[in-house]
Amino acid sequence: MLDIKFIRDNKDLVQMGAKKKHIDFDVEELLKVDDKRRELISEIEKKRAEQNETSDKIVRISDPVEKSEMISKMQALKSELQKEEEELKTVMHDWQSLMVRVPNIPDMSVPEGNSDEDNKEISTWGEIPKFDFTPKSHMELMENLNMLSLERGTKVAGFRGYFLTGDGARLQFALWQFVNDYFLKKGDWFPMIVPSLVRREAFMGTGYLPQGEEDLFKTQDGEFLSGTAEVSLMGYHMDEILDKKDLPKKFIGFSPAFRREIGAHGKDTKGILRVHEFYKFEQVVLCEASHTESVKFHEEIQANTEGIMQALGLPYHVVINCAGDLGLGQVKKYDIEAWLPSENKYRETGSASYFHDFQTRRLNIRYRDDDGKMKFVHSLNNTALSGRPLIMIVENYQNADGSIRIPDVLQQYMNGQKIISKK
């Protein structure tokens, strides 16, 4: 959500931002509603002031005739007030539903474009592996090595269900432990295991709702299953006033992640590239309300994730998302995509975004700045480790005989094991 005052003062900028993101939003329509809102508020406040003043007099006055005159005058005022309040309620409803749809303005450095096809590569790392044999898919490799059971996965869980078994489970645990240690060694990251079953507010606050409800699993009690720990991590300080001296806050959260993948029924149906549930480490940063700070931490969380990919020896590239591929609240986003040999292309393993105060305004997370003013903190997030790097490791580290070399940094978490091969 943007500040209405900011929108009023910068309506052209906001309109251009929406256009750049290819989001259909009419700023003028919002401003018209806002004019009505402000007019009604000022009317209502005038009447309330009169009501308050007269109420004071009613208490003090002793003459019963004068008193009942005042009361009937107030009765009349009340019915007028009620009419206006009713009108305001309608206007507020329209106003709010427009306000939550105002897109945040993309950064200058964000390229124009319509979809992910227009994203621009900005860096690459690592050597794309050359095989002197036809590389197998992670599905084939893992099932052969008893690391994965898709058949039983679908039997038990249905479409996109899977079991990680044996060395598949061990390798996944090794990855988690590696990532946990990676942030532990950095020292200033606060680890959390967070809820995935989350109420509506945090989804509204992070910008996943109200639009996009069909992407979420929902319980019969009205909670949603979150697709990322970001939702809970951002909700953690909801409605709080933080101490400036505690900023920045750097959270590394771990949680199951649920994705309904409702618009992707025919996509990536082989293997476990696209699944309904997986586990994920997510970085979230809350920092001072400064663009410079946001940019600084955006680069930092991006470097963290690249550091993990490099330690794992996974070739990847980074793309900057074009404006049309940005979410409502995002100012700028990098996607990190690792090489997937079986598809002969890069596939996304995570994305790093910053939002300025778009999320924290909705979540009401503030701090008092040195000038004495309350400000909304800035928020950022980035995947640290999704479920996909496991797949990338299996495919990139495969040998001709179908065995899989274990990346050096993971061996200590696999009891020294160096290779996964058929037993």
Added chain:
RNA sequence: GGAGGGUUGGCAGAGUGGUCUAAUGCGCCGCACUCGAAACGCGGUUGGGAGCAAUCCCUCACAGGUUCAAAUCCUGUACCCUCCGCCA
């Protein structure tokens, strides 16, 4: 799942229709005192909104309702606590 109790400012806690502009205490900030400090004393201390300003409006979990007037009465919702039941 059942029964009961609760939710008030940074914290504790009083207030059960009108002077609540929310007592009191603690904490915090300032002033005074002091060589300096503690104690004592005095003053201040929720957040948001409208307006050029004076000023005004809202805010006692949230949403409705009753009333000329609601922290206070009624209804619903959320959360917390206690006990019972169930359960890892």
